[in-house]
Amino acid sequence: MTPLAGYLLVAALLFSIGLAGALTRRNAILVLIGIELMLNAANLNLIAFWRYGPHPESLTGMMFAIFSIAVAAAEAAVGLGLVIQIHRHAKTTDLDAMNRMKG
Amino acid sequence: MSIVFYLLAALTVAGGLAAMLLRNTVHCALALTVAFAGLALLFLNLDAQFAGFAQILVYIGAVAILVVFAILLTRGSETPKDGVFSRSWLAGLAIAAAVFAVLGWAVLQSVRVLPHETAVPVVTVQQIGVALVGRYVLPLEIVAVLLTAALIGAVIVAMHEKEEHK
Numbered sequence: 163m164t165p166l167a168g169y170l171l172v173a174a175l176l177f178s179i180g181l182a183g184a185l186t187r188r189n190a191i192l193v194l195i196g197i198e199l200m201l202n203a204a205n206l207n208l209i210a211f212w213r214y215g216p217h218p219e220s221l222t223g224m225m226f227a228i229f230s231i232a233v234a235a236a237e238a239a240v241g242l243g244l245v246i247q248i249h250r251h252a253k254t255t256d257l258d259a260m261n262r263m264k265g
Numbered sequence: 266m267s268i269v270f271y272l273l274a275a276l277t278v279a280g281g282l283a284a285m286l287l288r289n290t291v292h293c294a295l296a297l298t299v300a301f302a303g304l305a306l307l308f309l310n311l312d313a314q315f316a317g318f319a320q321i322l323v324y325i326g327a328v329a330i331l332v333v334f335a336i337l338l339t340r341g342s343e344t345p346k347d348g349v350f351s352r353s354w355l356a357g358l359a360i361a362a363a364v365f366a367v368l369g370w371a372v373l374q375s376v377r378v379l380p381h382e383t384a385v386p387v388v389t390v391q392q393i394g395v396a397l398v399g400r401y402v403l404p405l406e407i408v409a410v411l412l413t414a415a416l417i418g419a420v421i422v423a424m425h426e427k428e429e430h431k
Contacts, residue, residue, distance in 0.1 A: 166379045170372045172274045178365035183285030185357025186350045213311040218386035232408045236415035238328045242335040243423035249339040
């Protein structure tokens with residue numbers, strides 16, 4: 163197995179773990195954690211393709227990963243702010259208990 | 266494939282699994298930090314020093330702390346009595362397994378054409394800085410605007426509505 167295939171398999175496994183968590187956990191914060199894991203798995207793919215690609219000196223994959231890290235940080239801040247506001251409103255972060263669109 | 270890669274991959278996957286499986290939410294956040302650290306070390310193992318240290322700074326330094334703050338502010342550390350997994354957990358697990366099967370199949374199918382070991386790219390921070398303010402200056406500006414908007418937006422969303430308490 164080539165090194166790139168190993169990294170891609172690890173990223174696929176991490177993505178699936180994050181997806182499973184985002185789909186099955188009840189706590190809204192843990193759903194956000196699952197989404198963060200999926201974003202990180204995508205970053206690992208970008209860096210691995212940059213490292214083993216034909217033109218690593220053009221820095222394309224590395225730049226994509228760095229911008230992706232910045233966007234993920236913004237997403238985490240807004241997402242956790244939303245969770246805190248929902249908790250203040252509904253007194254719970256249990257997603258199964260939040261089954262109403264209004265009030 | 267070196268032994269270092271296998272160790273780091275095992276650390277990262279174990280951290281991710283623990284973050285998604287543990288019952289106590291604070292323990293999940295700590296396991297998430299382990300997964301982030303493993304990913305940063307994988308980046309360093311891929312000779313992407315800048316991305317690796319950015320990962321440590323942004324994820325371990327900021328995102329993990331934010332997650333812990335959110336857990337403590339929402340009293341999420343109390344384990345619910347009726348389980349931590351949603352009622353439709355079997356469907357979610359099946360979807361995730363199907364996604365992994367497709368991704369793994371695609372990778373294993375393309376192993377023949379994937380490149381083998383290549384020369385280590387030499388990337389200095391100066392090159393990254395020149396690229397950031399040269400070829401990638403527009404994305405850089407857009408990310409700056411996005412981070413400002415996210416900062417203001419997060420504060421506004423999480424701010425107390427004073428009118429409710431009058």
